Amino acid sequence: MTFLSMILGLCVGSFLNVLVYRLPQDMSVNFPASHCPNCGQRLKPHHLVPVLSFLFLRGKCAFCGERISWRYPMVELLNGLLYGIIAVYYGTGALGILLMLSASCLLAVALMDLDTLEVHTIMLTAGYVLAVLVIMVRGYAGESVWGYMYTGFLGMGLIMLIIRLSRGGMGSGDIHILGIIGFLLGPALTALSFFLTSVLGGVYALAVLSLGKRRGSDAVPFGPFLVGGFLLSLCFGGTILEIYRKLLF
Ligand SMILES: [Zn+2]
Numbered sequence: 001m002t003f004l005s006m007i008l009g010l011c012v013g014s015f016l017n018v019l020v021y022r023l024p025q026d027m028s029v030n031f032p033a034s035h036c037p038n039c040g041q042r043l044k045p046h047h048l049v050p051v052l053s054f055l056f057l058r059g060k061c062a063f064c065g066e067r068i069s070w071r072y073p074m075v076e077l078l079n080g081l082l083y084g085i086i087a088v089y090y091g092t093g094a095l096g097i098l099l100m101l102s103a104s105c106l107l108a109v110a111l112m113d114l115d116t117l118e119v120h121t122i123m124l125t126a127g128y129v130l131a132v133l134v135i136m137v138r139g140y141a142g143e144s145v146w147g148y149m150y151t152g153f154l155g156m157g158l159i160m161l162i163i164r165l166s167r168g169g170m171g172s173g174d175i176h177i178l179g180i181i182g183f184l185l186g187p188a189l190t191a192l193s194f195f196l197t198s199v200l201g202g203v204y205a206l207a208v209l210s211l212g213k214r215r216g217s218d219a220v221p222f223g224p225f226l227v228g229g230f231l232l233s234l235c236f237g238g239t240i241l242e243i244y245r246k247l248l249f
Helices: 002-025 052-056 071-090 094-116 121-140 146-166 172-211 223-248
Strands: none
Touching: 002 071, 002 094, 002 121, 052 071, 071 094, 071 223, 094 121, 094 172, 094 223, 121 146, 121 172, 146 172, 172 223
16 A cells, blocks of 8 residues: 555655646646646656656657756655655555545645745635544544644644744744644644754754855745644654653653
8 A cells, every 4th residue: 555655745745746736827737738848848748757857858748848846746756755755655545545635735835835935825725624523533533532623723832932033034824834834733743843943944044154155135935844743853853852752750
């Protein structure tokens, strides 16, 4: 099932690329059919196989030879990998499938934030709907869901406070991203997720400083760091907390 989950993840990842490209421009997701943005040629089915088509075409459009961004196969691979890991840790029942879709949804949110510094309302709505479904499945399985609910609201409140205090840097999209993360992960993993976000942010800041690439006024989207922390915590949080407990006690 892990292998099948990864294949599913690759295909959903391919769809995410379409979403991330089209939604911010208010284009329809299914029309027109996938085409090369340079020459407009409609792509054939064998050009649309995740990752493999990119390798087969050596990263170029089959018609005009225009370079295709590395990001497309990377997103597909990452999404496939996420589905495999989630299948291992959470199974392939309702909870596992919903967490896979939630991970994809937030991955798309991060990529849109990276491209446009904005987060599309449709994606946030989808994220909240998935989070509510995850809470219902957990409740149905007999888990206590209060922790997940208050963590979601606490997360939203925390970011609101940071926005108030820092004036800028973070936007209202971040409130919703952390809200969704809180509802999905519950208290312990959300705390870990926020910690990992600050580690990622710190590493990024150090890298930018040491490379001397900082361009004064450029706004850095915060969403990708929140989502990065979330994905790490979702996939490896249980293991990280386990090791942490063993070191402490
Ligand atoms: Zn082309």
